[in-house]
Every structure is written in C-alpha cells, then in structure tokens.
Amino acid sequence: MLSIAIDVVYFMLSLALLFAFIRLTRGPSLPDRVVALELIASVVFGYVGVHAIDTGVSSFLDVAIVIALTAFLAAIGFARFVERGAKE
Template sequence: MNSFVLTLVYSMLALAMLMAAIRLGKGPSLPDRVVAIELISSMVVGIIGVHALDTGVLSFLDVAIVVALVAFLASIGFARFIERGGPRE
C-alpha cells in the first residue's frame, strides 16, 4: 500500500480517537460516555485492520474480530445497565 495513504488513514483514525476521548472525558451524561467508548473500540478495530493490511499479517484480522465481539458484548452490558437505571446513589 502507498505510504501516504497509510499515514493519512492512521492520522485520521488517531484524530477521531482523540475527539472520542475528549467526549469520553467531558461527556455530560453516562450514555454520551458509553457511545464514546463504543466509538473508540470501533476505531481500535479499524486500526488493527489497517495494520493487518499494512503488514500483510492476516492473523491480526482474527484479533480485530475478537475485539469487535468483546466491544459488542460490552455495549450490551452498558445498555442493560443504563436501562435498569444506571448507578444507584
């Protein structure tokens, strides 16, 4: 792959991850923070996939699938937590 394209893709993913991390920190509510965590996990999957294409090691795609499945299960857990009323005070 072209090194310019890879640099551009990595830069865009890093910038998007930085913006999601800012939303995670600021977030005013718990659902905003949950969405930010899900966005960060999706970008991690994207970075792993781009790295697999960059290096030619296709085993990284298996890692990306596992990370995506764990992120999906975490989103289900967060949704149930929010549905049941969130943190008790």
C-alpha cells in the same frame, strides 16, 4: 501510493481517537461516555485492520474480530443496565 493512503488513514484514526477521548473525559452524562468508549473500541478495531493491511499479516484480523465482539458485548451490557432503570 498505498503508503500515502495508509498514512492518511492512520492520521484520521488518530484524530478520531483524540476526539473520542475528549468526549470520554468531558461527556456530560454516562451514555455519552459509553458511546465514546464504543467509538474508541471501533477506532482501535480500525487501527488493527489497517495494520493488518499494512503489514500483510492476516492474524491481526483475528485480534480485530475479538476487539469488535468485546465492544459489542459491552454495548449489550450497557443497554441492559439502562433498561433496568439505572440512575446516571
């Protein structure tokens, strides 16, 4: 039963990654593209977390934490960029 649930989660994460990539390529503005990149980072974080649960290797959670922190720092950097009045 757990195997079916994990397969469903992988499928749903794949769909989310596909839709985020579409938004990244077709986004009309820079903020849309940055939000799509943040979503892609979150989906990758989810992939690594599910893979850690699936395999039972807890060291993958360290990788997931690094991905989440990197995405957070990128969001902060973009917010400062927009706050200073950068043009799109």
